[in-house]
Amino acid sequence: MEMVSPSNRLELLFDDILYVGHAKKEHLLMCAVFEKIVGHSDAVLQIGELLLEAFQSEDARYDFVERLCQSLPEANLQAVEDDLKRLSPEELHRFALTGESDLPVMTLPVPNLMFTRDLAAVVHDRIIMSHAATSARTRESIIIHVVLHHHPRFEDVQDNIIKLPKGVTFEGGDLLVASPETVLIGHSERTSFGAIMAIAHELFEHTPVEHVLAVDLPKIRAMMHLDTVFTFASPDECVVFPPVIENDSFGYCVHLTASGTEGKFVTDMRLSFRSALEELLEREITFVKCGGGERLQQEREQWTDGANVFTVGPGAIIGYERNRRTFEGLRDRGYRVVKAESFLSYFEDSDYTPGAEKLAIQLAGTELSRGRGGPRCMTLPIARTTS
Numbered sequence: 001m002e003m004v005s006p007s008n009r010l011e012l013l014f015d016d017i018l019y020v021g022h023a024k025k026e027h028l029l030m031c032a033v034f035e036k037i038v039g040h041s042d043a044v045l046q047i048g049e050l051l052l053e054a055f056q057s058e059d060a061r062y063d064f065v066e067r068l069c070q071s072l073p074e075a076n077l078q079a080v081e082d083d084l085k086r087l088s089p090e091e092l093h094r095f096a097l098t099g100e101s102d103l104p105v106m107t108l109p110v111p112n113l114m115f116t117r118d119l120a121a122v123v124h125d126r127i128i129m130s131h132a133a134t135s136a137r138t139r140e141s142i143i144i145h146v147v148l149h150h151h152p153r154f155e156d157v158q159d160n161i162i163k164l165p166k167g168v169t170f171e172g173g174d175l176l177v178a179s180p181e182t183v184l185i186g187h188s189e190r191t192s193f194g195a196i197m198a199i200a201h202e203l204f205e206h207t208p209v210e211h212v213l214a215v216d217l218p219k220i221r222a223m224m225h226l227d228t229v230f231t232f233a234s235p236d237e238c239v240v241f242p243p244v245i246e247n248d249s250f251g252y253c254v255h256l257t258a259s260g261t262e263g264k265f266v267t268d269m270r271l272s273f274r275s276a277l278e279e280l281l282e283r284e285i286t287f288v289k290c291g292g293g294e295r296l297q298q299e300r301e302q303w304t305d306g307a308n309v310f311t312v313g314p315g316a317i318i319g320y321e322r323n324r325r326t327f328e329g330l331r332d333r334g335y336r337v338v339k340a341e342s343f344l345s346y347f348e349d350s351d352y353t354p355g356a357e358k359l360a361i362q363l364a365g366t367e368l369s370r371g372r373g374g375p376r377c378m379t380l381p382i383a384r385t386t387s
């Protein structure tokens with residue numbers, strides 16, 4: 001992230017230059033909250049470390065270099081393909097993350113790797129790998145490929161990895177698991193309709209998922225994924241950006257179900273996302289408004305990821321503190337609002353019991369929030385249990 005500059009920031013999908021030291025501290029604080037809530041120190045894995053561990057295998061390094069050379073032919077990395085293959089695990093790791101090495105070739109860094117959510121999506125026992133929509137994030141799709149295929153931790157899931165067909169694009173921030181049978185996918189700036197169909201096909205075939213709701217989003221940067229305008233706080237509460245999510249109109253929400261005939265879906269055009277969701281989940285859902293009741297504040301808080309909360313455990317969600325009105329809405333729903341630091345010091349000498357009360361944890365995140373991603377974007381749950 002230290003390599004994002006005023007001249008390359010747009011290409012790297014950053015609106016601003018972050019104060020990296022502070023961003024790191026904020027990230028560490030967020031991870032400490034996750035560990036406390038989950039209750040063990042192995043709860044949080046760091047993608048950079050997983051990659052370095054995977055690179056201990058020569059096969060992994062070769063696979064990475066070959067895919068990299070094929071995926072970005074314009075970078076002309078083929079010229080140094082053999083040299084790249086000879087780099088040590090540490091040197092290749094540095095090159096993978098920063099684009100720098102001692103070789104006479106340079107490529108862009110991958111500062112968006114902190115938004116691990118977009119690298120893949122886990123639904124039941126399947127892992128859908130991303131097909132990044134932009135060249136700034138293409139290398140991240142290769143990184144997750146290498147980690148999943150070569151890291152010993154993922155040895156047992158090889159047959160469960162879903163690879164999407166060529167030509168479609170998909171980023172994990174667009175997929176939300178609403179229930180064991182229902183998955184929501186944004187048709188966004190980053191995820192193509194072809195990807196939604198391919199994912200629906202795979203899920204219907206291999207998992208208990210029976211319904212996919214495709215949600216059409218404005219194809220704009222501020223709402224690049226579904227989780228920028230809609231996230232679950234609990235099974236019956238969501239934080240939503242009303243102008244987009246409560247905009248009932250024709251073609252905005254398409255319900256896909258399997259037809260029983262290979263290659264065919266039953267589609268059902270829904271005018272209201274809320275009613276489609278409530279019908280599928282068989283319960284009423286409360287929509288907590290990101291930014292409160294006023295349009296201007298809704299837009300301001302959506303821009304700083306007010307609608308992007310992450311549910312760490314039953315009843316415990318985390319979001320950026322600056323989205324004050326969003327937190328007020330959560331307080332009205334019975335959440336106790338507490339700062340991340342206070343949460344950690346309160347539970348310093350005792351265990352946290354999930355579900356004892358509804359907690360909305362505030363992460364200052366003044367630097368992180370300038371990267372256009374919130375706590376949900378910065379996580380990638382790799383296993384789920386239903387409660």
Ligand SMILES: NC(=[NH2+])NCCC[C@H](N)C(=O)O
Pocket residue numbers: 013014112115117118137172173174224225227228371372373374376377
């Ligand atoms: N799941 C998300 N909403 N991710 C946010 C990603 C932000 C990142 N800067 C990008 O533009 O790609």
